[in-house]
Each structure stands twice: as C-alpha cells, then as structure tokens.
Amino acid sequence: xxxxxxxxxxxxxxxxxxxxxxxxxxxxxxxxxxxxxxxxxxxxxxxxxxxxxxxxxxxxxxxxxxxxxxxxxxxxxxxxxxxxxxxxxxxxxxxxxxxxxxxxxxxxxxxxxxxxxxxxxxxxxxxxxxxxxxxxxxxxxxxxxxxxxxxxxxxxxxxxxxxxxxxxxxx
Amino acid sequence: xxxxxxxxxxxxxxxxxxxxxxxxxxxxxxxxxxxxxxxxxxxxxxxxxxxxxxxxxxxxxxxxxxxxxxxxxxxxxxxxxxxxxxxxxxxxxxxxxxxxxxxxxxxxxxxxxxxxxxxxxxxxxxxxxxxxxxxxxxxxxxxxxxx
Numbered sequence: 001x002x003x004x005x006x007x008x009x010x011x012x013x014x015x016x017x018x019x020x021x022x023x024x025x026x027x028x029x030x031x032x033x034x035x036x037x038x039x040x041x042x043x044x045x046x047x048x049x050x051x052x053x054x055x056x057x058x059x060x061x062x063x064x065x066x067x068x069x070x071x072x073x074x075x076x077x078x079x080x081x082x083x084x085x086x087x088x089x090x091x092x093x094x095x096x097x098x099x100x101x102x103x104x105x106x107x108x109x110x111x112x113x114x115x116x117x118x119x120x121x122x123x124x125x126x127x128x129x130x131x132x133x134x135x136x137x138x139x140x141x142x143x144x145x146x147x148x149x150x151x152x153x154x155x156x157x158x159x160x161x162x163x164x165x166x167x168x169x170x171x
Numbered sequence: 172x173x174x175x176x177x178x179x180x181x182x183x184x185x186x187x188x189x190x191x192x193x194x195x196x197x198x199x200x201x202x203x204x205x206x207x208x209x210x211x212x213x214x215x216x217x218x219x220x221x222x223x224x225x226x227x228x229x230x231x232x233x234x235x236x237x238x239x240x241x242x243x244x245x246x247x248x249x250x251x252x253x254x255x256x257x258x259x260x261x262x263x264x265x266x267x268x269x270x271x272x273x274x275x276x277x278x279x280x281x282x283x284x285x286x287x288x289x290x291x292x293x294x295x296x297x298x299x300x301x302x303x304x305x306x307x308x309x310x311x312x313x314x315x316x317x318x
Binding site: 058099155162166 | 201303
C-alpha cells in the first residue's frame with residue numbers, strides 16, 4: 001500500500017486510523033490511477049463522492065472557459081448535465097452544498113479571473129477579450145467585471161500596476 | 172481539493188464591532204476558527220509569532236497605536252504574508268480610498284454600509300470567495316475586490 005502511494009510522487013501522511021491524507025490534495029487523474037492499482041489487491045478507496053462530482057463540474061467548466069477560441073456554444077447547464085448524467089438541478093444543489101456558491105457564480109468568478117489575466121498578462125484590449133470570451137458586447141463584459149470585482153476594468157488595471165510595484169519592492 | 176478548517180483573524184479595537192463580526196462569522200457554513208486581536212500592535216505580534224498563518228485577516232483601518240493602513244503596508248512589505256488574504260474596512264467615505272488600499276496590497280476593501288444585514292452578507296461573501304481561491308489553489312495576485 002505504502003509502495004503504491006509512494007509511486008504517485010505526491011506528499012502523503014498515513015494516519016493512525018489507517019486513512020491516508022494528502023496535504024496538497026490529489027488530482028482526479030492520480031486518484032483514478034491509485035484506485036485501479038489498489039483494486040487489484042481488493043482495496044477500495046472511500047472518498048466523498050459529492051466532492052468528486054464537484055471537482056468534475058469544476059473541471060468541465062474550466063475546460064469550457066479556456067480562452068483558446070474553442071468555447072462550445074451550448075448552454076453550460078445542458079453541457080454539464082449531459083456530460084455527468086445527472087439533472088442540472090441535482091448538480092446545482094450538490095455544488096452549492098460543497099462550495100457555498102452557486103454554479104452560476106462560480107462560472108462568472110472563473111470567467112472574471114481569466115479576463116484579469118488576459119488584461120494584465122497578455123495586454124489584450126477589452127474588445128479583443130469580449131470576442132475571445134464570447135461576451136455579447138464590451139459593455140456586457142465591463143458590467144460583469146464591475147459587478148464581480150467592484151472595479152471597472154481600467155481601475156483594476158491601474159490598481160494592479162501600482163500593486164506590482166509594491167510587490168517588486170518586497171524585503 | 173482537501174477540506175480543511177478556515178482560520179480567520181480579526182483586528183478591531185471597538186468592542187461592539189468585534190461582537191458584530193463574531194456573530195456574523197457564526198453564520199458561516201465552513202468550519203472555522205477565529206482569532207481576535209484588540210489593536211494593530213497585538214495583531215502584528217500575533218502574526219509574527221504564530222506557526223501557521225491564518226487564511227484571511229479582517230482589518231479595521233482606524234485603530235489607536237498602529238492603524239490598519241500601517242499594518243497593511245508592513246504586512247505587504249514582508250514576503251512571509253504574501254499568501255494571506257487581507258480584507259480592510261472603514262466607515263470613511265473618500266473617493267479613492269478603495270483603490271488606495273487595494274494598491275497598497277489589500278485584496279478586499281469594504282466600505283462599511285449602514286445596514287448591518289448588508290455588512291454581514293458582504294463578510295460571508297468575502298469568505299466564500301476567498302474559499303474558492305484556497306480550494307482551487309488559485310493565484311491571489313489578481314484577487315482584488317471592492318465593496
């Protein structure tokens with residue numbers, strides 16, 4: 001058992017109760033690997049299925065929002081329901097129960113994080129970003145940004161650049 | 172995504188305000204531990220000596236001895252505190268106070284609303300958003316929020 005977990009190359013702690021704790025978490029991929037490995041010895045991994053489902057939802061959303069121009073045009077609700085074989089209502093309930101925010105808020109949160117990166121790291125204009133991220137207009141993008149951060153995009157850029165100066169002077 | 176306990180620290184010199192925050196945090200659906208510091212100096216001493224830093228600090232901007240703004244600048248000048256989320260709040264209402272504090276390195280600026288229910292809602296929202304950064308391991312460099 002220790003050998004198999006050690007082979008994953010991640011930090012782990014075996015508790016006295018015999019459970020294993022991964023302080024830095026374990027990716028779904030590694031968990032699947034370990035599950036298959038241990039299955040051969042008749043060992044089953046018990047984890048919280050709700051947490052796994054939520055991780056799948058998050059993965060699907062972040063994949064969908066990747067700014068490479070391949071964002072599917074289907075509604076996210078039906079996309080999630082189809083891919084996970086559960087009704088959107090169920091997914092939505094479990095997601096909020098585990099994450100304390102709704103799927104819709106999570107999507108806006110994630111989209112805004114991507115917009116921030118595109119603004120600051122890629123130096124893209126709002127017009128370019130609104131096309132890439134499939135916003136219906138620049139105004140819609142600006143409004144959503146302001147609602148979600150409390151700042152409009154240009155104020156955000158100004159704050160970010162003065163903040164970087166502070167960070168660069170770190171002791 | 173591992174579930175862990177959220178550690179909150181509050182620096183507030185007013186007794187009534189401390190009580191308000193403590194009650195607001197009781198409404199949290201995340202298991203949490205709250206440390207309360209009664210002024211800026213006590214806060215800095217607590218942070219300097221604590222083994223595991225808290226996840227989030229709620230900082231009153233105006234305190235005797237060492238103000239919240241002074242604490243903010245000192246904390247952001249030290250790389251030990253880079254990963255700790257800082258939420259600063261005030262009831263003052265000057266036009267650039269939000270961008271000034273965010274530029275100084277605060278992640279969240281809260282202009283205290285008159286309605287306590289609104290403030291409570293904001294506090295919980297801030298914690299849930301911060302929780303996303305923790306559980307998803309997101310970079311906090313771009314974490315800026317103004318209320």
